[in-house]
Amino acid sequence: MIETPGFLFTLVAFILVLGPLVFVHEMGHYLAGRWFGVKAEAFSVGFGREIAGFTDRRGTRWQFGWLPLGGYVRFAGDMNPASQPDPEWLALPAAERAQTFQAKPLWQRAIVVAAGPAINFALAILILAGFAYAYGQSKTLPVIGLVAEQSAAANAGLQVGDRITAIGGRSVETFDDLASYARIRPQERVRVDYVRGDAPATTDLQIGVVREQDRFGNQFELGRIGIGPVEPVRVPVSLLQAPLIGIERTGEIVGMMVDTIGQIITGRRSIDELGGPLRIAQVSGQQMSLGMVEYVGLIALISINLGFINLLPVPMLDGGHLLFYAIEAVRRRPVKPEVFEWAFRGGLVALLALMFFVTVNDLGAFGVWRSLAGLIG
Template identity: 50%
Template sequence: MIETPGILWSILFFALAIAPLIFIHEMGHYLVGRWCGVKAEVFSIGFGKPLAKWSDKRGTRWQIGWMPLGGYVRFAGDMTATSEPTAEWLSLPPEERNRTFQAKPVWQRALIVLAGPATNFLFAIIVFAGLFSFYGEPRVDPVIGAVVPGSAAAQADLRAGDRIVAIDGNPISRYDQIAMIVQVRANQVTVFSIQRGSVPLNISVTPKAEKVDNPGGAPVLLGRAGIMSGPVRMVKLQFWELPGAAVKFTGQAVGGMMTGLRQIIVGQRSVDELGGPVKMARISGEVAMGTPIQFLFFMTMISINLGFINLLPIPTLDGGHLVFYVAEAVRRKPVGLRAQEWAFKSGLVMLLAFMLFVTVNDLGLWNRLAGLIG
């Protein structure tokens, strides 16, 4: 048994985690494209020289590239990054031209592009539904597990075992709701409605202000009550509960990513939390040393991440294409070719710069450079 995964094992496990998710993403584009009557010329998993390739009866070439860090579906007629008609496209026979990507109305092109991220989210929903059915949904009841000595909660005489029913009249059903309310009530008298045994009580708590560094501006003051949660319990869900719970869990994961990205942009969180291929490979190796369920959960979170990132409004990503399609639908004509070319070239530079940054960050080269300069 491998106790500490080496670099080769980590790369292998990362490939095992990411390649199926890329396939799922591109399959979403492919299937919706077929539904819309668009011919797929190439379906590639990975970039670079193909390690294997074959063609099907529809004329689609399927291939596996040597570098499994991405993939693509090239539809007929999709000859440029902006999917603009070219002389070659205009010279096609009408029947063949009608099977090309840019011949389709804007709503169909948007559906084809949106299908990739949507399939990543759908995969996550299906996996979560299965996990909640067989293993249960993780829940933390709004019951105080422990009180930090000297904290606002301790001074107000909140105790371990107290069930929090409401805070300032806001009903509480999950423990994670508590922090969302308390952190915006620093130094404010806050009423905790609790159940202590069979006795209902209203206890006034004044959350203490904790200064959180904000490199992008003035420090942020967050309220802290000083309570800790109890244990996580797994609750197996009934069949009819699964879709809603799985969609909700996926939505919460996306919400967490949006919040984290916003906090990094405004400086509330460190850029060290960003991870690139090197960090993901290392984590993949570590997770693979656990149980298959843990690895599946890890893959599912990566799938959500892929869907989320691809929806960012950055040219060259799916989200960037969707922005242009929305503009086209509103203007009743495509955005100018020069504007699209400028945007896609800028987007490509942005993505390459970001990948370089996170890779250098993963390797810890910034800290080494700072040490040399210092």
């Protein structure tokens, strides 16, 4: 039976995911700016017209916009997209000018910009560290205890007792490493290195594919090798070890994101899998209905996504600003404002085009286009 969370439930779940994550991201910028003495004129969660807010004693306007799909911190002196000095900035009194973003050294500006994505990664690390401390860490050895009939492993000649040491050129330490690698690579042909007895060996294997459907009707294609472990092993994690495991797990998720983007670029994965706010909202409602653990896990995943996407070298994003700061550091002078202006416009067009595309994808996933075609037909 397919279960579908209600619209209001989904909307609340979405806001409770995106709102706090946007707040955390912008708080990273705000705190770093405040540390370096930059005045924040506005801190907004959401875009568009203000629906609620207040002004603190430092003169910062804290507000909520009606469109909860992002946010921003506007620092004093942000008078142009390049955040570079201009006549209007030069006309400010010296005391006010000293509190502006443009007045700060390059390294401080870079830290302020990088602090947003950094705090998103820090939040995800904290959540994943908490999971590791609460539930332990899988240490199941990559030794085959079961080979499914007519599976990819069986066709490749793998046998019970084989210890897999690498797959696709990547070393393997646990059974989970195998599963994670195969999961996002259905039908790909890879090399598998293993040890049988005491003798190392190699074989080629085409990862199998299974089609699954969850309780909400979502369908997935997942890669499967067709093997099982000898005995699952999970070990407890100390409070000191947990953060290291959180960092390691976050790095693994980022690596999977990079791999997935590479698959989309090279055509090995359908671009239909790209989703936007509507699909995030849908998944938020579904995960919240499953329980708090699943919901908090989703928050960690989206926080990593938010940090990763913002570090992409696209003008308008934090990564675009950092790219221009790197160029400035090499050239020892800022990029010309008109160059940044054009890059900013190009980045805006690219982001709007991507937002339009993923929204079309989301509507397609919800069956909107099929319904319209049926009405027209």
